[in-house]
Structure formats: C-alpha cells, structure tokens
Amino acid sequence: MIRFAWLQARTQTAIAFAGLALVAIIVALTGPHLVHLYDANVATCAAHGDCSTATDAFLRNDKTLGVWLGILVIAIPGLIGLFWGAPLIARELESGTYRLAWTQSVTRTRWLVIKVAVVGVAAMVVAGLLSLMVTWWASPIDTASANRFSMPLFDERGIVVIGYAAFAVALGVAVGLLIRRTVPAMATTLAAFVVVRVATIFWIRRRYIAPLHRVSALDPQTIGLRTGNLGFSLLPPTPNIPNAWIYSTHFADKSGQPLAHSVVARLCPHLGGALGGPPPSGSVTKAPRHLDSVLHDCVAKVAFRYHTVTTYQPASHYWTFQWIELGVFLGAALILSAFCIWWIRRGLA
Amino acid sequence: MTAALETNGLGKRYGRRWALQDCNLSIPEGRVVGLVGPNGAGKTTLLHLAVGMLAPTVGTISVLGNRPADGPAQLARVGFVAQETPVYPRLTVAQHLRMAGWLNPNWDAELAESRIGRLDLDPGQRAGSLSGGQRAQLVLTLAIAKRPELLILDEPVASLDPLARREFLQDLMEVVAVQGVSVVLSSHLVSDLERVCDFLVVLTASHVQLAGEASDLLASHHHLSGPRLVGTLPSGIEVIEQTHTDKQSVLLVRSEGSLPFLDPMWSVKPVTMDDLVLAYMRQARGVELPARSPLEVLR
Numbered sequence: 001m002i003r004f005a006w007l008q009a010r011t012q013t014a015i016a017f018a019g020l021a022l023v024a025i026i027v028a029l030t031g032p033h034l035v036h037l038y039d040a041n042v043a044t045c046a047a048h049g050d051c052s053t054a055t056d057a058f059l060r061n062d063k064t065l066g067v068w069l070g071i072l073v074i075a076i077p078g079l080i081g082l083f084w085g086a087p088l089i090a091r092e093l094e095s096g097t098y099r100l101a102w103t104q105s106v107t108r109t110r111w112l113v114i115k116v117a118v119v120g121v122a123a124m125v126v127a128g129l130l131s132l133m134v135t136w137w138a139s140p141i142d143t144a145s146a147n148r149f150s151m152p153l154f155d156e157r158g159i160v161v162i163g164y165a166a167f168a169v170a171l172g173v174a175v176g177l178l179i180r181r182t183v184p185a186m187a188t189t190l191a192a193f194v195v196v197r198v199a200t201i202f203w204i205r206r207r208y209i210a211p212l213h214r215v216s217a218l219d220p221q222t223i224g225l226r227t228g229n230l231g232f233s234l235l236p237p238t239p240n241i242p243n244a245w246i247y248s249t250h251f252a253d254k255s256g257q258p259l260a261h262s263v264v265a266r267l268c269p270h271l272g273g274a275l276g277g278p279p280p281s282g283s284v285t286k287a288p289r290h291l292d293s294v295l296h297d298c299v300a301k302v303a304f305r306y307h308t309v310t311t312y313q314p315a316s317h318y319w320t321f322q323w324i325e326l327g328v329f330l331g332a333a334l335i336l337s338a339f340c341i342w343w344i345r346r347g348l349a
Numbered sequence: 350m351t352a353a354l355e356t357n358g359l360g361k362r363y364g365r366r367w368a369l370q371d372c373n374l375s376i377p378e379g380r381v382v383g384l385v386g387p388n389g390a391g392k393t394t395l396l397h398l399a400v401g402m403l404a405p406t407v408g409t410i411s412v413l414g415n416r417p418a419d420g421p422a423q424l425a426r427v428g429f430v431a432q433e434t435p436v437y438p439r440l441t442v443a444q445h446l447r448m449a450g451w452l453n454p455n456w457d458a459e460l461a462e463s464r465i466g467r468l469d470l471d472p473g474q475r476a477g478s479l480s481g482g483q484r485a486q487l488v489l490t491l492a493i494a495k496r497p498e499l500l501i502l503d504e505p506v507a508s509l510d511p512l513a514r515r516e517f518l519q520d521l522m523e524v525v526a527v528q529g530v531s532v533v534l535s536s537h538l539v540s541d542l543e544r545v546c547d548f549l550v551v552l553t554a555s556h557v558q559l560a561g562e563a564s565d566l567l568a569s570h571h572h573l574s575g576p577r578l579v580g581t582l583p584s585g586i587e588v589i590e591q592t593h594t595d596k597q598s599v600l601l602v603r604s605e606g607s608l609p610f611l612d613p614m615w616s617v618k619p620v621t622m623d624d625l626v627l628a629y630m631r632q633a634r635g636v637e638l639p640a641r642s643p644l645e646v647l648r
Contacts, residue, residue, distance in 0.1 A: 004448045007440070095438075099431035100488065103400050104452035105424045105495070346404070 005118040027137040038140035073156040077164035080123045085172020090185040127165030149245035163329030170336035208324045214310040218303040243315035268298035351414035353378045353531040358408035368394040383546030384535035391555040392535040428492030430502040438477025453495045461494035482513035502534040543622040553633035573600040575615040590628040
C-alpha cells in the first residue's frame, strides 16, 4: 500500500522538491553575503559605537527577498493543505476510484492511514526543509532585528512550519472526506486553515506559558502624553527587551491597581494648563519640550506610588513556544486523522 | 456448502428513503447470478453491501460465509467491477496492474499480462484515455487476476456498445468456465443476462421480487391464453400478470411443480426470461398494464 500511495504522490512531491531546489539555489547564492555583511558591520558595531545606524543599514539588504521568502514559508503549509490534503480523498470519492481501491485486498482504514501518512510525511519534510533554509538564510537579519517573537517572524521560522504543514494535510483530508467534492473541499480547507492560524496568532499562542512581569521605576525621559476625552494621561513607554514578546505595558501601584485618570488629574493639575488647552482628542504625543519640567514634577509625584509594569515573554521562552506550537498543531493533526479513520470505518452513508 | 451470498432481512436506508428493504436471499456457490431491475431499484446498493463498501442499516449479509470486507483475507476473496468502471486516469495500464499486484496477495501477474496482451491494450497508455470498453476490460482484468472466489460486477456493460457488450460477456464466461468462480452481475437489461446467467434475482422498488435458479423459474412459469377468464383457476396456480380483452385472457402464471390439469380451451406456452422479468417488474408497480407498456421500451 505504501508503494501505491507513493506512486500517486510522487509527481507532486517531485514538483515540491524542484521548488525547494530553486529556493536552495537562491538562498545559497545570497546567504553567505548576508553573513559577511553582518560580520563586517553589525557584529563589530559596539566598537564603533553607533549600533543603531549600522543595524538599520544592514537590515536594508535583501529586504525584498526576505519578505518573499517569509511569504513563501507562511503560504506553503496552506498550499499543501489545499493541493495535497483536500483532493487526497475527495478526488477518489468524487471520481469513484475509491470503489476500485476499497475492493483490493487492503482494508479502507489501512488505505486511508497509509495515504495520509505518505502525503503527511512528504508535506512535513518539504515544509521543514523550506523553513530550515529560510531560518538559516535569515539568521543574520533576525539577530540584528532582535524581534523573533513578532507576528510574522515567529510563524516563518523554526519548527512550527512542520506542524502547520501536518495540520493542513489532516485538515484537507478531513474536509475532503466530509464534503466529497474536490473544489469545494479545497476552498473550505483554505478558509478553515486561515481561521485556525489567525486564531492561533491572536488568541491561542499567548496562553501557552504564563508571561513574566517586569517592574521598573517611572522614567520621565521615556514617558509620553496621551490626550483623550477625559483630558491628559501618561503614556507608558514600550520597553526595549531584545527578542521578547511584549504583551502590554502599564502603570500600577504595589497592589496592582492601575493608574486611574483621576489620580493623574489630581497629582498633576498644571499639566493641562501648561500644554495650553487640549490638543485634538485621541492623539498620542511625545511630551513637548516646554513641558519637560511640568512633566518631570508630575512623574516624580506619580512615581512615589506607581511604577511601570511590563508583561512579556522573554527571549528564553522562544524555543519553548516553538515546541508547544509544533505540539499543538501535530496534536490537532492527529485528532483530525483519528476522526477520519472513525468516519471511514463507520461506512460512508 | 456455504452460500456465495446470503442475506437476512437486509435493508439499507439513506436518510428517510429505503434503497433496499426486506432482502432475503440465499445464492449457492458456483452460479452466475443475474441481478435485474430498473435503474434506482437498489441493485448497486445490494452489491455495495456485498463488497462491504456500505454497512447495512438492518439485517445481515454474509458473503462466502463471512461479513463483507471483514479484513484483507475476505477482501481478497471477492473481486469487484464497479459501475462505470472507475480507473485512475493519470496512471497507465501497467501501473494499474502493478498497483493491483501490490495490493492483492493472490495476484496472478501472468494472467493479468496475458489478458492485457490478448485484449490489445497498450500497457503504457494512461487509463484516462482508454475507451469505455477498454476501461471495462482493464477493471475486469484487475478483478479476475486477483483470483477471487466470487466476482461481483455492477452494470459492467451498461456503457458499452452492442459489440463490446457481447465480447465482454463472452470473455467473462470464458473466465467463469476456466476459473470456476461464482459471479453476480447486475443489469437493467434482461437481454444482457439471459444468455449468461443461471440464477436470477429481480429487484424492483428496493424489494426482491423474484429469486431462483433460472431453469426452475422457467419451468414453473407459463403463458396461458384462452377465452375471457370467468371465475377462478385451479388452486396451485398463482397469477402473476393478466391482460383481458372482451373475448380473451392472457395470463402469466406460476405453479409449484408441474402445471395441474387445465381445461383444454387454455393453450399453454413456455415463458422466456424476458417475459418473466418484465411481468415481475410490472407486478411490483401494482398496476396491470396493457401488453405494450412503457416498460417495453427498456428492451
């Protein structure tokens, strides 16, 4: 059965590997140059003193290529689910060839398991190799930008891509088994895959591990002003923690009580007057220069009881997150596959 | 001796519609069974139940003494040629044979290759570009070279032209003679089956109307024609179908054993399988139709 499943899957797998070879060539041609540039400019920037200029300049290299490789890594699992997963069973059901397959001397459960396993493994290998190449290629860029947890970057690197690919195949197979029509199954698979991925990014991923809290004193140099319907409030700075995922920053007292608007108004009655009437509502500003002393006084008063609390995932959690996300998607793939087996065993209606 | 196919109160329901109901059959091994009925009568449902592609809603079915598709060994004992003879369009003829070789433990590669050679199929040709007749031959080859004990064919000749139809059935009969397999084949046309089958099952409106050895059925049914029927016929004669004019009655009757003594004014003629099947199909409709009914068109 494995040989038969491979006979059916080998053309598409060959196409995928041809694509991978192309990416490998591009990456091999441009990657070493990036490493060289990084070593020459960014790695030694501390000695020259001006690291941010050097980093900014370095990050302008191969920016377009980097974006496209990122898009490719994001898209490949979805495309695999669309073109490999969804038609895998749906096409057999639609064209009637399942009646040929199920009456050979192989149970339909085994038929399903082997087919899904062969295509699933192929998908994971393709996605894994692609991610490996892009992760390697982009490592100087990622090191320089120090933002590995950010939304597109986390999804484009490392081992999570393997999980996405496995999940996409299982999802496509399950949808195909239920819908039994190739084209609608492909459309539904893509839509469902996008929904799951977006839900993961915005709601699920942040709950893998409890975040850390960093408490720091208020610093008038970095605090901004926000104006809203109620007047002025203080704007907490975004802390610079390399490669961390910052959930939020806010002011709170020892008991965790957030800084209320009324407290600011009471402690800093001159702030509004000094600004000379409220600026347009909702605008977020860096405190203007002539307000420095007023703001200073204000921050000093507020800092007596309040401090800045940053909720974040440190860079050290990065690989834990990668493994958890891989596990979540592989687990979902296994659950979907188990459902498919149950569904096909109970007999298609 | 185990039955090739045995069903007990078998029924299959799709949603609220029964595709097959109250099916009780016992077909001995070694027969060529013709399963006849109009389109939508439940033939495919019955055959899919027999190969285990469907599970019964009620009742039981056993094939060669076992539950259908109950593991690889049972699957290996039954060959199946599905309706419209599906093949993988992008695989070649040779790849189909290789696939069947991988998937079937009793695969007879020599038989398969010699058949393909004899049928003049190009092994390198993609199955998607075969003609309907060639495709049917390919699928039949796959089913035969699997060396099954029972061969089930669902409307194998429906899409073939008359010549290909005849060749296909002739070829099938040769295989039956050589390999001694039991065969169940369905068709909505009696004419396809009457030359080849020795056991008949008539299925109409999801019910089995008639089942039995073809020779027994032909021996126990008669055409009677005579003056306008008044009163009743002797006991032991069941009227399957009757048509009356003012002066004359034409009956198709069944009698267990030999026909009892009848008034000599009745003339008795044997029935053909065609007559028999059509009469039972009409009976299932619950209406008495004039001699030229729309069902005749089926012929």
